Amino acid sequence: MGKRLFSIGTALLLTVLQCGCWNRIELNELSIVAATAVDIKKDGKWQISYQLVIPQAISGTTGISTNAAPVYVFSTEGESIRSAINNTSKELSRKLYFPHNLMVVISEEAAKAGFAPIMDVYLRNPDSRETVTVFLTHGRARRILEQLVPMEKIPAGAVLHMVQNETKNGSSLRAMTVFQVMQELLGPTHSTGIPSLTMAGGGEKYDSLDAEDACRDEA
Template sequence: MKKRLLTLLCSLVMMLPLAGCWNRVEMNEIGIVTATALDWDNGKWVVSYQLVIPQAISSQSGGSSRGDAPVNVFSTEGTSMRKAIGDASREMSRKLYFAHNQIIVVSEAAAKKGISTILEIYMRNTEARETVSMFIAKGKARTLIEQLLPIEKIPGTAIKQLVKNEANSNSLYPDMTIYRILQDLLGPGQSTGIPQLMIAGSRQALNSLDSLKTTSTAAKIKFGDLAVLSGDKLKGWLSQEEAAGVMWLSNQIKRVTIPFNCSGNSEAPKSSSVIVAKAGAERKPELLPDGRIKMYLHVKAEGTLLEYTCADNLEDPKSLKQTEERIAEEIKSEMMKSWKAISRLETDIVGFGALINRTYPQQWKKLKQDWNTSFAAIEPEIDVHFKLVRIGFSNQNFKSIQKKARS
């Protein structure tokens, strides 16, 4: 027994050197990628990488005493996307490490060529994460990841946080991660919507360290329109208002601000607003005997009054109801504008195909053969009910109260 125990202990001791991180890579051997950009230029793919400069972000003040830039951007190009990525190892002294990559920006020209290859790469690369957020740029994608953002040390991380804040506070643009895009493009509709990332102001204002030394900058990175992709290629664009309608149509609204006017006239200025705090849409498809498709959308929403410039006194139930109806009509108008835009593009980014697949699985087998055409012919019936759950300290606007105080 003792002999067996001794043999076992010896074996364990001999195995100790084998334990450890066999695939360990030293920090000074890798280049940490925090953002990636993809361009199509002069018949070639151009892949750009935003690399962290460790020495520049190590100080407590957010930059090194030497004033080094926190990141460096370099590019590789090739006739194929894979070749462009592969050439990085011959042009970079360190091995690129993608586990901390936060975002990927794709130019409009590249998106028109198709994003299937980059999705394929993310599916196969063990370092890459499916939580990476994707954006589309109308100009060069590289320009976006060259920008330095005040407050944050690493621009790629800052942009990732920007889209998270947007998704939580104002449901105009969802966080379109690689995983979510794969779900959309492999689903029944095989379409998706991806936010545009853009620079508002001077492009030169954010790509210099001087932008981090001022109290205000002449430019900022923000979201623009919504890119619509069908299959894996860019099909067109939706405006911000149309993008908001997409969120209502696809039942993804969490929190959004709705401006409205006092008269119900669509041409009148929308100087009042509410914030929607709770919303839900019941979506029900119906296949009619003559082959037409109807989609019933029953929306229920409630919210809080943010700004009120109307002369009506909300203490009056009739005035309160009229205000709620105006807000409901505003929501319906957004939904219809969005529907007209996506039906014109013949692109199902609102998930109607998935609904029909679940409700009419047998009929879907035939419809999916030419779904884009069938989708554009859908007849939507939209019904919106809105309820004001909080109006604040007063039932009237400030000027009305002030006028009453003077009389």
């Protein structure tokens, strides 16, 4: 009886000792990813870009300049997509945090070079989610991430809302998640349809706060 009570007590003690934030990571140690872009440059190197959120710029904390950009775009390069991703830790002081990643934009050149490896690398990240929306683009994918959207703090969220509204209004091509794309590529037809993003307008640039302010003034 005594041995049994001792075993139960030991188990309870171990349970108590394991409680708590033993693996916690402080917010100031993370870079929150809102969107990801995949490109292949003219020299054949892969370029992975991330739209990173600046918490101070989107919070209501006093003392922070309202002219601060809400996001910035960070890129790494490598001979392969894996090496480009691995180089992130060599060039960024903070750990990339993917649970808030909203979309993955892939350039036409990168898709032609191998779509399955891109999805494979993405799914191997334990922080990544299969519900992330996938887009293609004819130009550089990084360029999509650089655009600021007037009246919206997080550009990736604004793009996703526009796509969702378009889908509700009868879009001919539904939005596709990473899971849906992989499911169709691995299905009997080995094919899928992915919507593309294209920048339209009269050549205006919305990759700076000055351009965004000008757009507000015109409105």
